[in-house]
Amino acid sequence: MVTIADIAREAGVSRATVSLALNGKPGVAPETRRRVLEIAERLNYQPNASAKGLALQKTQTIGVIVPDISSPFYAELVRGVEEEAGKHDYHLILCTTAGKRAREAAYLRLLGERRVDGMILATPRGQEEAIHRFREARFPLAIVDRDIPSADEIIEVVVDNLQGALTAVEYLLDLGYRRIGFINGLPDLQASRDRLRGYQLALRERGIVPDKHWICVGDYQEKGGYRCMQRLLKVKPPLEAVFVASDLMAMGAIRAIRKAGKDVPGDIAVVGFDDIPLSEFFNPPLTTVRQPIARMGAIACRLLLQEIRGETILERKVTLRTELVVRASTPSAEKGGDKQGK
Amino acid sequence: MVTIADIAREAGVSRATVSLALNGKPGVAPETRRRVLEIAERLNYQPNASAKGLALQKTQTIGVIVPDISSPFYAELVRGVEEEAGKHDYHLILCTTAGKRAREAAYLRLLGERRVDGMILATPRGQEEAIHRFREARFPLAIVDRDIPSADEIIEVVVDNLQGALTAVEYLLDLGYRRIGFINGLPDLQASRDRLRGYQLALRERGIVPDKHWICVGDYQEKGGYRCMQRLLKVKPPLEAVFVASDLMAMGAIRAIRKAGKDVPGDIAVVGFDDIPLSEFFNPPLTTVRQPIARMGAIACRLLLQEIRGETILERKVTLRTELVVRASTPSAEKGGDKQGK
DNA sequence: GACCATTTCTAAACCGATTAAATCACATCG
DNA sequence: CGATGTGATTTAATCGGTTTAGAAATGGTC
Secondary structure: OOOHHHHHHHHOOOHHHHHHHHOOOOOOOHHHHHHHHHHHHHOOOOOOHHHHHHHHOOOOEEEEEEOOOOOHHHHHHHHHHHHHHHHOOOEEEEEEOOOOHHHHHHHHHHHHHOOOOEEEEOOOOOOHHHHHHHHHOOOOEEEEOOOOOOOOOOEEEEEOHHHHHHHHHHHHHHOOOOOEEEEEOOOOOHHHHHHHHHHHHHHHHOOOOOOHHHEEEOOOOHHHHHHHHHHHOOOOOOOOEEEEOOHHHHHHHHHHHHHOOOOOOOOOEEEEEEOOOOHHHOOOOOEEEEOOHHHHHHHHHHHHHHHHHOOOOOOOEEEEOOEEEOOOOOOOHHHHHHHHHO | OOOHHHHHHHHOOOHHHHHHHHOOOOOOOHHHHHHHHHHHHHOOOOOOHHHHHHHHOOOOEEEEEEOOOOOHHHHHHHHHHHHHHHHOOOEEEEEEOOOOHHHHHHHHHHHHHOOOOEEEEOOOOOOHHHHHHHHHOOOOEEEEOOOOOOOOOOEEEEEOHHHHHHHHHHHHHHOOOOOEEEEEOOOOOHHHHHHHHHHHHHHHHOOOOOOHHHEEEOOOOHHHHHHHHHHHOOOOOOOOEEEEOOHHHHHHHHHHHHHOOOOOOOOOEEEEEEOOOOHHHOOOOOEEEEOOHHHHHHHHHHHHHHHHHOOOOOOOEEEEOOEEEOOOOOOOHHHHHHHHHO
16 A cells, blocks of 8 residues: 555655645645645555544544434434535444444444544434433534434434424314324334324313324334324224324225225325425325435534534524425315315 | 644653653653643644655555445445445545446546555456556555456455355245346346356256346446336236345336336346345335345455555455345235235 | 845654563572 | 563554745845
8 A cells, every 4th residue: 555655755755745745734845745645646645544544533423323224213313424425525424223222332342442523313312321421522413303302412403303293283183183193112212202192182181182002102213103093093982083293004994994995085084294205106195294314324424513613602402493385195175175064 | 733743842852752652652751751741732733644655654544435325325335335335444535426437437546646545346248457566566456246257365345146046046936936037237247257157057956947038237326227127018028026136226117117107026026136224115015135245345454454554364255144125016925925826 | 155035845752552572570490 | 670561552654745934045225
């Protein structure tokens, strides 16, 4: 592997000069610089990132920790991060934890050893004290899709889950439904708790007291949605609609509904959450609360890089708005109007 | 940040001794080792990976290049790689190219600078000469889901695409269909070419000459499948079935078919390829050719690590078998039997 | 020609580890 | 008692860069 010393020898100058020349620093004669560059090119010189990292105490790398890269939500999130990072010549070390606390802790440690310049964390709960250690060490950290209470210094990018859930359920109410079920994700995510609150709030606003049997806790996966829906189908009198805390679970719910010989949205209307790439193409296309997933990743990354560069950041807490996307898993407005008319 | 020197000072020994103690090397008195370990623990010592990388010429990192992490296929592939890598204490640097040759080249270069211990490449075509450079430099490289001709030394993990396509189309033929269309992916992937050949072979075996209008080239995405199917729906007399080279496209095809007011599998049967996680839950559940995607990633990773460790590898070319998974986008056997009877 | 300022370049220290070779302390043996 | 061996430890070089202080060369001024 060709090093700076090789170039120095070839060019008949010192290593210091080569370094200065290659990095465009002042104090090198134009002719010398030209020659060094030309030789570097010819020898196909590739600066050793480890050496550079050691000397500069900077690795041009950020660590990303997610539960599972094969989940569409996290895949999309990572895509957003990666695109933004790439623009700034930063690399990603990808860590997936499979939801295991132990792996989370191990990766947190490993990324520390790697001396990554910053980290993006998108895992549910856990590692609170690790997070506070980082904060105290003024280590750049961004948290996505999760509220970590009382830590002003930490970058946080979330979506307004309460508002999103509220809007979704209000939409169902406007369509004339009153018996509306809710399939939630695991309650160790702040997002789940907020969506639950939004659901409850919307119903209460209209004077509806949700029965606790209308609510089921899933796992954000397809199967959880399927299982929950099977439970909710037993509710008497039957539910008219369900709000589901993730699109993956909404797909499972729809599968369960059809398996029971019922129609979506004819018998039961379904609203999901996330708007993962496939929701648009699902059958039926999902009415859902869109989160700007990739954008959340990109914003977290951008803020993190600003923090790394030591730029001043006006606001470390970013809350993005959701948007209700109406497709075919809920009846079209006219039909809803009919229903309301009854 | 605490370094080996801090520990040395604290323990009253030299840095060399600390290094030996921490790495479990012989020649350190048990009592000294104990003390060093205890101090390292207490100071929360984290070895600097850059320094280590520089000294050992080894980074415990592999680079992974894929076109797009938010595509279910590649997400699943990366998951397989990551799991395997994690077992061996290896980290992943994730690079996505969005199919752009320029980004591919840039990442190849950057990973070189990172001195990753090896690379896994899962991109269509391109970079042939870069690949050959790596090969000549005896740099560990594994290629997944793509044939790179004439390079025995390079690890390659592929699936038997021809066999898979053949089986799928034969299955449709056995169901009694004769007018079978084909939606392919971009022909710059060897996989696409093999699947096309499998399709043609199966038909020819039964004395059917596929009309060129039965074949459409998509892009492996949902939208491509939709677009292609719209074209294939115009074929007269109408096709009875389509074989689609990816599940994502199959989903698009089904969307188009339903939009045209036809039923799957009643009017047109559909067989996909890949068996991505959602295919099982799609509506209708997809009959498809299963690729062991995560396993391909894991195997590529394992072989790569063996290569890195300098272990002898018996066979660098691994071809995995596919498996036809029958679900509901094709009629059940009885119905097919009827059809054949006509 | 002496003096000074600039420009260009280099020597050497440093980043934080590993490791081969040298040294040291101490026990064993002839 | 001196030679020898052994185990523990240290010294110093090394990996491949960056950076600072200062040397050397150049040119201008009086």
